[in-house]
Amino acid sequence: MSEPVVLIYLPEDLLLEITAYLSVFDVLSLKQTCRALYAFGSTDYLWRRIVQRIDIPLDLPLDTPLSLLAQYELQPIVLKALRLEANWRRHLPRLKTIRLLPWDTQGQYADEMYLVPGGRWLLTVQRPRQRGGRPGSHLEVWSLENEPYAIACVDVAGFYRTATMELKEGSQSITLAVAYETDDTEAVAVYSVPFRDRSEFLFYTAPTLTPTTTIRLPPHPTVKWQSAKFIHQLSLSDGQLVVSVVDPMGQTGSSLLQVFLVDIKSRVSQWLDPKQLRRFSDVWVKVYAYNGYFLLLGPARQSIILRVYAMPARLCTKLATDPASPFLDLGPAICEYEQPLRHDSQFQDIISVSAPSATSISALVICSFHDTSPRVGQVTRFPLPAAGPGPHLPGATRYFSMPSHVSAQLAQVGPSGRAVWVEHDWEAQNKRILRFQMRKDGWDGRGVSEAVSALLPPDAALPFLPDTVHSLAFDEVTGRVCLGLFNGEIYVMDFV
Template identity: 25%
Template structure:
């Protein structure tokens, strides 16, 4: 009688490659022969896994170049997290308190082991101090968060960061949001490897690389990054007129260019950008015809050139200006009501990111607090090649309802759009809670519910939450409170 192992090797590999990760892991436990086939690189590289993976944070990472052992470990971690996430009451694995005495205004994960925090000390007399700090997250060697490095920033500072090619360093851009006239942005280099390995504070892991002088006088909106590309939104009011521009900077070559945003686009609170290595996407909401429009514009040859330019304090007259021009691709979401909130992941995009995920909360008609809110997650399959006509998106990948008398407050969505979290407030009892959502996998039901069991005693009150940050591949949530306390929750 023939057995599975009697089949030719190429047939066995084809069978394995068509299975799900769960089935392969089960087969590996049956006998040594099947275990050996389940360890072949080819098998794991052929798997279609629609889950965020905690792979090394390397922007140009090719999954086909990752060893099977590393890929298998990451997929197993993703399956465990997904299983926990899909429970009616997920288990809370760990919770750490960040020993910080300042109010937290911004935070972002760097890979799976580091966290960058921007905090402000408002208790000092006649001076508000802002600090950017790098924290190493708990490991097997050190069970508590450790602050590795700290720098002082201008009051009102914000930051944006992106991991660079090779994954050894990250660029951190520090800028003064809302400043009417700014001298420039600080560009810092974060040595990821040294910060992850440090057992003691090491200020040298975060070094000033350059002060990039600004050629534009105006009000800074937000800074976006993708690799070594930086986009700064600026509002200008020359001679009583209104003008919106984007300052694009290639930090490798020091090349700068100014993009004029067309006047028909709306103001900053109704417009967001998403920067990619070779293109920029502008996401707008049109209140005259409710819906979401996404326009993708390719970079010019100048900003993509590898020619090095000297770092100099050039005036705006010396910087080339470019019209917005014709979009290479456009996307339209037309099925939205007239009242909604939109959330996009703040994580920087890489070449592997070919989808733009949005989490939207909406209700209709506008106003009445008794009208329940609906939520939805949309995924736009972006194309960076010229399209002949706009692509219409009419349905979300997942849609869910919130209970009556509740409202979403602080919202976070993961980079891939697979998971999202938010704080939910009940108007009838003034109670708060942390909620979660996950899009459905093939053959699975979508998940919407509490982030963890309500029986858990938390070391803080939920109504004191000021902001949230979320890393969907590891299930870690950063919770910053109005009191200045900060916690990391791991599911």
């Protein structure tokens, strides 16, 4: 060529092809060279492509298509995720901040904690608490932005089972569903938790909410006598409530699991057809509603299987087609994925399944043996049909070894495969907090060399000891970890 080729004179489609081979930091460096490349490096289309090919969890807005997000919104989200990833890969991640919740527990600890995906809202559960001579439970919803404060309280009369929360990005409230038992009846109370500033509360005390609706579970159509069933899982998505019920007597035939679906708006409900649960192994099946899909995840023989169905837009529409049927048939599965379990193990325990994200869902499994062989842990990730923004992560399974004298407690795993748990050493009688990273092939060897390593150093200058941890909540997107102690204190730790 008679004249030298200058990068800025290349067509934009060639520049986009070149940036596909660059890291995010290389793209940022490219933006600093001249005005033309700064303008190109700040285009919305380029950063949408970066988001689609990056393979780490991103804190993207809910219910917002990627095509509507601009570069000035996407770039800080990507950079924050990269900083967390770099810190997570270190041998010992740096703890950026640690905060104590201003919680007057009167010495009673939180039995369970849940973080809404995104890590900005926390649910704490105390059970049981005696109120007026009757058993009950106390729940609080917390805002963790800036200075943490409780935005609402819920008191449940009866034995608490489980709970779930749903946050819609465009709304100004959280939908909270709480399952409980009272007077031999299993029920679910649904609450609307409004977002309110702390200054709006009288004496800065969070209001106690009353349920907007209460759903009592009817008998299963196949049960001919009194059943000892109990609710063991809830899932909530876009007003569709999925209730997993365990029947210890196994009166439904081949499975101990029953699934009840409710449309909260119309109050129409129906039991799921048992035939759609037959391939799975009893109560280890995890059931979710998410983004218009119905998900079944659980073991089947020597595999762990994810089956995806289309959720009816409204249950009443599905019921109108066959009102005489006692069961709801979701029809054929849209897709099914399978990942192996350890074939030589004698027992597999699914100790944690993540809430689904827009693109993936993961499970943490511990495989045990009858002899003194080390246990084998595995994190299995499944892809989901693309229904929202974010990287499209492939399915994968990663294994790690565990000594036979330790156990994983309070485990939490994220949709892309990051996990945190408390390891109990039964010989030394001590605990430490560990983390798992879904390591990729081809890492450059710097940073953590194993998939499992300590989250906190053993001699960290912390205001608590790992032995005092009683409950745990984890959000993989923000790297936020909440620890509840036996003395009632709750600490919020951030790693980015």
